[in-house]
Amino acid sequence: MLDINLIRRDPHLVRSALVARNEDPTLVDRVLEIDARWRALLTQVEELRAERNRVSREIGRMKDPAQREPLIAQMRAVGDRIAELEDQVRAAEIERDDLLLRLPNLPHPSVPIGPDERHNVIVQQWGEPRLFEFDPLPHWDLGPELGILDFERGVKLVGSRFYVLWGVGALLERALIAWMLHVHTHEHGYTEVYLPFVVKRECLVGAGQLPKFEDNLYHDVEDDIWLVPTAEVPLTNLHRDEILPPDALPLKYVAYTPCFRRERMSAGRDIRGIKRGHQFDKVEMYQITTPETSYDALEEMLEHALDLCRRLEIPHRVVQLCTGDLGFAAAKTYDIEMWAPGCGEWLEVSSISNCEDFQARRANIRYRPEPGARPRFVHTLNGSGLALPRVVIAILENYQQPDGSVLIPEVLRPWMGGLERIG
Template sequence: MLEIRQIRKNPKKIEELLKRKNPEISLDKILNLDFKKRNILLEVEQKKAEHNLVSKQIPQLKKECRDISTIVYKMRKLSDNIKNLDKELDNLDKQIKEELLSLPNTPNETVIVGKSDIDNKEIRKIGNPTEFNFCTKPHWDLGVNLDILDFERAGKITGPRFSIYKGKGAMLERALTQFMLDTHVFEHGFLEVATPYMVNKESMLGTGQLPKFKDDMFEISNKEYYLVPTAEVPVTNIYRNEILKETELPLCMTAYTPCFRLESGSACRDTRGLIRNHQFDKVEMVIYSKPQNSYENLEKLTGFAENILKKLELPYRVIELCTGDLGFSASKTYDIEVWMPSYNRYVEISSCTNFEDYQARRANIKYKDSNKKHQYIHTLNGSGLAVGRTFAAILENYQNIDGSVDIPKVLIPYMRGISKIIS
């Protein structure tokens, strides 16, 4: 969340940065509300000072047998006026908070200025797109033919855009999750946490999913809980309303969760197979960082996600998002895209983002620095990786002419020695 003092101090600069994300953003409303609030606050303080001064004089006037009925009447009217102004201030505070919660984060000034994903910049490409000397199949056909994926019965159980993993497919999906967690914990030094799969409204506000993306979330209305759209939400909120020690930073955590998203705006895009399901598995990485180290940690975080793809020997590229494609809460983001033969293009498999202090302000997460001052931390998160998309990428890039699929070498121990899935 942006801070009203920041906006008040330099409104033109803040608005210019926000317009890099969305040209239609204006700070006029929030500045007018803030101006009105400060004027009323000044008026209230003056009236309270007057009320206190006169109230102190009344006992003396009584001792002097003076008629104080007019003064008492005026003080009652003044008190009622103060109460009404206080109510107006409370209402203005709520309106200002709503406006602040609706504003996106400002992009870091190093982020490329652009309008859409066509303006994103390719940073590096690792490996070449997989070449085949036969007609390849998409992962949804491979999975069904191998009897390791069942979309039809998943649809019967729930509805469209759900899937069932079967047999060696379920085993591969579990192997991927375990491999990712093991790599992040034992090689990258992350603390593994297992969190609830439901979160409350405050948690969703803390990471920026609410109020902006309410229509994309699965809400449990009778409890006002939400199914997690990503482990970023529960993991980032572990230390909500807490103050960490400087020696604890950076605090690096990883977690597996199923993720639940309505994705109401994506009804006609990539809906076949595993790429855009309502429920999918993901291993997430979250870093709590000191502000001065957060961009160094963003590079490390991106490298950790890349390492998973390198170990799986999948071709991929890293993209720096421009301002027009940057997420609501993000200051800077790298997308990692894996090569998908069926699409004949790269498909996002991880986003690694620095939110700077935007989420920390919303969730009130601070640390005590060496001067014993409380400072907001910077939060970062990255997919490490989206399991279903990784599963799909393996099927498509490791397929053989006979319809079988080889298992990446690094996963064979997790598959109890199975090196190939055959029909």
């Protein structure tokens, strides 16, 4: 959520940010109009409440009923008027907040301006795509042939975009999770967290998925419980409504969770293989920092994710997203893409974002800079480290051999009982 004071003070800045994101800039004017109405009504209510408080205190002190009666009658009328105005204030507040909750974050000045992903900027690349002496297969052929990936059973159990991993395929998935968690906790300084995979509605508002992106979420109607689309949601809400003490920051968390997404918006896209499923595993890095240090933390998290990519020895590149491709809550985002020679595309295996105080405002996460000082909003950052199925794709397709077997990356072998090869 944007600071309403910023919108009041500098509406032009917010309008141009919305334009850069392909959003309607007149939203700003609607917010300002409702906000002005809200403030006018609020002033009225508060003046009437002050009067009622004052007179009610007087009534309490009076003993003579004859004196009290007229004042009580008078205050009853004031009370009715207050109730009317309160309804109007509440209505204006709801309308304003609903708009405010739908405004995306402001892009950081370093973000390239552009309408869509064609304007993203490749900022670095590691490794060269391997030269194959045969036609590399896509993972949707390799996996089933190796007997580790089963699309039919997934469809049988749930439907399209679900799959089953068998044997070494399941082991590979589990090894990746364990290895990534190990590196982040032992070498990158993160604390591992095991989280609920479902959350209540307000957590999704806090992290920015609601009210705008309800379409993409699975939801239990009976209890109003929602499956997490990413660990970022529960991680953001861990400290919701808290004031963190001085010296608490930065907080660095890492969590494995499955992620659940309906993918309604992407119907028909990426239907082959395991690139885009309704359920996938992800290890997520998360940091809560002071406003002064969040951009250093962003670079640090990018480095932590790249470290994993290099150790897996898979060619990859870093892409900086332009304004038009930026996620709703993000001020600045780097994607990491791994090369997949079988399906012939760069796969997004990580997305690392600084949300600045956008989520902190929604989730009301603050910190106290000094003992006794006024609380300030924290900055929150999230980054995949890494998203599993796409790493599995990259491993299968990059490490495939002419005989149809797949070598296991060196770093993962200790996590797979010393296994060197699949098939």
